[in-house]
Amino acid sequence: MNLKELSNILGISQTTVSRALNGYPEVSEATRQKVSAAALQYNYTPNTRARSLATGLNHTVGHVIPLSETNEVGNPIFTDFIAGASEIYAAHNFDMHITMASRDEQEDVYRKLALKGSVDGVIIHGPKPNDPRITLLQELGLPFVVHGRSISEKEENYSWVDVNNKRSFEAATKHLIDLGHRRIALLNGLESMGFAQRRRAGYEAAHQKAHITIDENLCTNEEMTEEYGFRIANQMLSFKNPPSAFIASSIISGYGIRRAIEARHLRIKEDISVVIHDDELSYLRNGYEDTPVFTCTRSSVRKAGNICAEMLINKIKHPQSPVTSQLLEAELIIGNSTGPCSS
Amino acid sequence: MNLKELSNILGISQTTVSRALNGYPEVSEATRQKVSAAALQYNYTPNTRARSLATGLNHTVGHVIPLSETNEVGNPIFTDFIAGASEIYAAHNFDMHITMASRDEQEDVYRKLALKGSVDGVIIHGPKPNDPRITLLQELGLPFVVHGRSISEKEENYSWVDVNNKRSFEAATKHLIDLGHRRIALLNGLESMGFAQRRRAGYEAAHQKAHITIDENLCTNEEMTEEYGFRIANQMLSFKNPPSAFIASSIISGYGIRRAIEARHLRIKEDISVVIHDDELSYLRNGYEDTPVFTCTRSSVRKAGNICAEMLINKIKHPQSPVTSQLLEAELIIGNSTGPCSS
DNA sequence: ACGAACAACCAAAGCGCTTTGAATATTGTT
DNA sequence: AACAATATTCAAAGCGCTTTGGTTGTTCGT
Numbered sequence: 001m002n003l004k005e006l007s008n009i010l011g012i013s014q015t016t017v018s019r020a021l022n023g024y025p026e027v028s029e030a031t032r033q034k035v036s037a038a039a040l041q042y043n044y045t046p047n048t049r050a051r052s053l054a055t056g057l058n059h060t061v062g063h064v065i066p067l068s069e070t071n072e073v074g075n076p077i078f079t080d081f082i083a084g085a086s087e088i089y090a091a092h093n094f095d096m097h098i099t100m101a102s103r104d105e106q107e108d109v110y111r112k113l114a115l116k117g118s119v120d121g122v123i124i125h126g127p128k129p130n131d132p133r134i135t136l137l138q139e140l141g142l143p144f145v146v147h148g149r150s151i152s153e154k155e156e157n158y159s160w161v162d163v164n165n166k167r168s169f170e171a172a173t174k175h176l177i178d179l180g181h182r183r184i185a186l187l188n189g190l191e192s193m194g195f196a197q198r199r200r201a202g203y204e205a206a207h208q209k210a211h212i213t214i215d216e217n218l219c220t221n222e223e224m225t226e227e228y229g230f231r232i233a234n235q236m237l238s239f240k241n242p243p244s245a246f247i248a249s250s251i252i253s254g255y256g257i258r259r260a261i262e263a264r265h266l267r268i269k270e271d272i273s274v275v276i277h278d279d280e281l282s283y284l285r286n287g288y289e290d291t292p293v294f295t296c297t298r299s300s301v302r303k304a305g306n307i308c309a310e311m312l313i314n315k316i317k318h319p320q321s322p323v324t325s326q327l328l329e330a331e332l333i334i335g336n337s338t339g340p341c342s343s
Numbered sequence: 344m345n346l347k348e349l350s351n352i353l354g355i356s357q358t359t360v361s362r363a364l365n366g367y368p369e370v371s372e373a374t375r376q377k378v379s380a381a382a383l384q385y386n387y388t389p390n391t392r393a394r395s396l397a398t399g400l401n402h403t404v405g406h407v408i409p410l411s412e413t414n415e416v417g418n419p420i421f422t423d424f425i426a427g428a429s430e431i432y433a434a435h436n437f438d439m440h441i442t443m444a445s446r447d448e449q450e451d452v453y454r455k456l457a458l459k460g461s462v463d464g465v466i467i468h469g470p471k472p473n474d475p476r477i478t479l480l481q482e483l484g485l486p487f488v489v490h491g492r493s494i495s496e497k498e499e500n501y502s503w504v505d506v507n508n509k510r511s512f513e514a515a516t517k518h519l520i521d522l523g524h525r526r527i528a529l530l531n532g533l534e535s536m537g538f539a540q541r542r543r544a545g546y547e548a549a550h551q552k553a554h555i556t557i558d559e560n561l562c563t564n565e566e567m568t569e570e571y572g573f574r575i576a577n578q579m580l581s582f583k584n585p586p587s588a589f590i591a592s593s594i595i596s597g598y599g600i601r602r603a604i605e606a607r608h609l610r611i612k613e614d615i616s617v618v619i620h621d622d623e624l625s626y627l628r629n630g631y632e633d634t635p636v637f638t639c640t641r642s643s644v645r646k647a648g649n650i651c652a653e654m655l656i657n658k659i660k661h662p663q664s665p666v667t668s669q670l671l672e673a674e675l676i677i678g679n680s681t682g683p684c685s686s
Numbered sequence: 687a688c689g690a691a692c693a694a695c696c697a698a699a700g701c702g703c704t705t706t707g708a709a710t711a712t713t714g715t716t
Numbered sequence: 717a718a719c720a721a722t723a724t725t726c727a728a729a730g731c732g733c734t735t736t737g738g739t740t741g742t743t744c745g746t
């Protein structure tokens with residue numbers, strides 16, 4: 001069933017039928033009723049392709065999910081982010097177009113996306129310092145919002161949504177220092193990522209303010225898997241001078257750290273303190289009670305998805321509106337994994 | 344840059360330019376060269392919408408990811424499944440269209456998808472017994488492949504890719520029984536899911552063959568989160584007659600079970616055995632060495648994504664081809680979490 | 687009762703591509 | 717040299733929708 005057929009059945013022109021369905025004012029209430037009823041009866045829905053060809057609007061946003069070199073799969077936090085974004089898309093009748101691409105394919109994918117004209121805007125995931133994708137999209141004139149922030153000398157005149165990673169990791173580190181910890185391990189994300197650099201900066205700031213020198217052997221950067229947490233914690237706990245606390249960039253690595261601690265029959269909290277960053281992943285909740293399992297810096301990645309999507313749709317609908325950005329604070333929440341330094 | 348402009352620049356008709364780029368034979372090699380060069384130079388890529396309007400083919404497949412009532416977010420295994428599928432899509436130049444929808448919205452979403460004409464085919468996720476989506480899509484005439492199988496009286500004449508859940512869970516249960524375990528807890532997925540019913544059937548079969556009666560108090564069905572594993576294991580371990588082994592439908596719940604065991608200062612393997620189903624999630628690997636952390640039934644969900652995608656594209660390209668299906672065997676791999684029953 | 691203002695509708699053009707059917711150029715055959 | 721056969725090219729139609737610019741009735745003020 002298409003517009004032509006429907007209008008033939010009704011004996012009304014395609015113009016009027018189209019206008020009736022799209023809520024234009026120059027249609028009498030009577031015909032609008034008739035048309036709506038017929039559309040429902042004959043199960044008519046306008047063909048998306050034809051519509052977007054005619055209007056130039058796709059009602060679609062693209063996500064290009066970076067595959068890490070090591071895992072070749074997107075980080076599971078994307079599931080939650082995208083769930084958040086898709087809520088908003090659904091509310092605005094937008095569609096979601098997803099591509100998974102390795103880091104070196106990214107630019108090419110974005111360029112293709114723009115040229116093929118299949119999306120009205122995109123979300124940039126996992127920005128790196130001076131991320132070339134940002135300038136590329138600005139050149140291409142494709143609306144976009146960055147989840148995270150790039151780090152660059154130039155003024156950052158693009159829209160982004162980010163967590164205050166520096167502040168939150170400084171707070172987490174300070175919390176441990178206040179508890180008497182002096183050897184605090186940092187299991188950070190990949191060094192090339194903007195968020196990891198900011199977290200590192202927070203970690204450093206807290207140390208500096210407390211006049212503690214950082215042991216570089218306690219700081220690592222990797223893809224944040226469970227195995228990463230286990231392997232590194234295991235290694236570090238066998239140091240002659242092991243850390244008394246761990247900060248992990250993700251609950252997933254936190255699981256690995258816990259596994260390593262318990263494999264050595266040490267007790268979390270009493271013997272070793274652990275702080276994680278908690279994205280509030282729905283399948284990997286950090287406890288359901290008031291007191292979380294892990295002490296954490298908490299910021300819902302799903303909510304970040306909401307905000308990014310809302311921002312992008314707004315940019316698409318109002319291309320001339322000024323850039324906006326939002327810095328989300330990640331609360332430090334004391335859970336059952338941190339206690340006074342025992343060593 | 345569009346076709347019209349490009350053909351004007353070249354002084355060649357749109358027809359010929361289009362044919363040259365699409366590899367039709369009735370174009371001289373000379374002009375083909377010229378056209379290709381110009382397309383490259385002027386950065387021309389055909390507009391997807393226009394093309395699909397003209398051809399009737401979208402080169403797009405849709406995934407409708409069910410949101411669980413409880414979590415409102417897709418299970419993280421989708422990330423891996425979709426990563427697998429998208430490899431294939433990329434290779435065939437297909438796009439991916441994702442919608443997240445709660446269970447009761449599912450049918451509506453599929454219907455809309457078909458009517459709007461924005462996808463050439465879809466993948467059905469998380470089939471339930473007598474899943475209405477299957478008949479719906481058959482009526483709509485939209486090609487589809489089911490990840491998993493429905494369970495129904497009627498003959499199952501549709502394409503699917505599934506793991507042999509019954510067989511693998513029977514093997515897992517038998518393994519534990521052979522080790523002397525008699526009280527084996529089953530932390531299964533939602534009862535309404537086909538795969539959960541098949542896993543339960545395997546669990547029952549093993550018990551039956553060993554003439555052991557099942558204690559229904561040891562069998563639960565829920566969304567497979569970490570917290571689920573923790574909470575239930577914690578409860579069961581405080582029974583006057585606790586289980587000596589656990590089988591979990593997912594590594595995620597397995598983490599929770601481990602947390603509960605270790606919180607009670609029991610040892611995994613020595614005191615309590617644990618078997619999980621391992622989807623080989625890239626961020627939640629079940630160990631990297633020969634011997635996995637958890638004894639498991641292993642079947643890569645990413646590979647399942649590959650196969651589904653390949654199957655679907657084949658169906659789209661050859662609509663008349665017969666239905667195909669594939670049953671993947673999940674190997675039982677003995678890891679460091681199962682040992683002789685100690686009680 | 688007449689023209690202005692407005693309400694309601696429509697035919698046709700256009701979005702950017704593919705594809706049909708026809709036209710033109712080239713080659714081969716006798 | 718003339719014609720058939722083949723190789724290239726093209727103009728125009730069509731995919732299903734929106735939107736421009738007109739046309740036809742209605743209502744209103746005077």
